[in-house]
Amino acid sequence: MRPVTTILSTTALSSTALSAAALGLAAAATVAGLGGSAVAAAPDDPGAGSTSREVGRLLECTGTWMQRPVLASVYENRGLVNEVSVQVGEGRREVGAARVQERRFVRHGRVRAVLDLGGRPAELSGTTTRTGVRTAVHEEHDHAGEHVVVDGVHRELDTELALVWRGRGAPLECTGFAFDLQVTRTPA
Template sequence: MRTPLVLAAATALAGLGLSPSTANAANAAAEPTVTHERGVVVECGGRFRGDDVYVSVYENNTFANVFQVVVGDEGLGRSRESANGFVSRGEVRAGLRLDDRRVLVAGTAKRVGKRIAVHEEHDDAGQHIVIDGFHRALRTDLAMTWKGRTIGLDCGEAFFYDLEVTTTDTTGD
């Protein structure tokens, strides 16, 4: 049995040319999506036989874990995803094949210092995104081995993050 309030709402929606199920679908589309994302970002540089090297280790428990290496101005590079990630208990170990040879990045990435509060809001591709949580710096000591040589890596951007990300579709506004 429908209550008078439900019948009044259904009548009002019908008057607007909307069925209750169409209205519910429209409201569901406007509802925000909330994800809890945890992971690490480590970006490093170095020199290998006179060429610049870029190394990125990115982990995200919700979306993807990606390891990337780029060598030289010509952009010799490759990336790979892993379901298991590359950092465990402060130990980093990531590998891939580049130019038919194995690249291995290994070392440590330990959390240091205080947590830093994060709040960001921006619009992107028809969505309003709100990010709340914290970052915490990582002290890194990483090296890359490739083609029989090992080089130290200087990691400028390195942090752990724990964020709640709220995404709201704005295309219907």
Template sequence: MRTPLALAAVATAIAGLGLSPATASPTTGTAAEEPTVTHERGVVIECGGTFGDEEVFVSVYENDTFANVLQVVVGDDGLGRSRESAAGFVSRGEVRASLRLDGRRVLVSGTATRHGKRIAVHEEHDDAGQHIVVDGFHRLLRTDLTMLWKGRTVDLDCGEAFRYDLQVTTTDTTGD
């Protein structure tokens, strides 16, 4: 399992939304005064497939603290779109997420069920003047997903797929 890559994908998704634990989490004091701690639970599912001659990338991302985001990209030209939703995309092992791409509805659906034991996670890295420490657990997901678009069904092969339960501690390293 590519845990550091997966955590980077989670951090990238949060950053892409213009959110950071220091700005999005209610705490006392400022990020420069003391660490900010968030408890984050959610799902990361990253899949690929082929639509005609074009490669497809699908990401289903849920985070109960920040946002739930569906992203679909078709081809090297970057035809793609993402959609944020207050409601989650995965419920009781069923995946159902949609957005409009090139004027047509894209539907990602199927199953994502827990598989195996919990995997302990610990990572530390620096990003944008912050030291970030991540501790918690992942649990792999067994997936069977398809994407329906323009009347065609695409079987999706999902490499990164897991539930996570993490405590994220962010400390400002830029000083005053």
């Protein structure tokens, strides 16, 4: 898995109990400043900052495949990045992979993601639906010379996924949320 950089408030995520690894995926696009759909500042005023809207979902799953632990994450941020990662095993028996693509992994509530894991195709598939109420999110922090303010909502997802790899399947336990955030960056 990748190094973790969390920017989303753990209190805002308390209802989803996501691990730091999945938060790292969610934070990566925001921290990296991969772009945005709306820029608030005029180009001739570099001190005014920028605002972008980020909409997507984050799923994190765990399970056991052939007595080996499994970690899987699906992260989508509309218009910015879509990434799936899978890790099977620990230590010397650990095999992991990640895939980034423009096309979404979740369409009409169906999840399908295929990636090369240890030289063989691995597939995550199943369903996800929005459930529960929307939870307000607010976070402020400084990062890389910028003051970042995140405001918006999360909504829990009910997700049922399975991993199929090397001809064997494993059901996964998943938590996740859909998000709709406004991210404002100004020079610190």
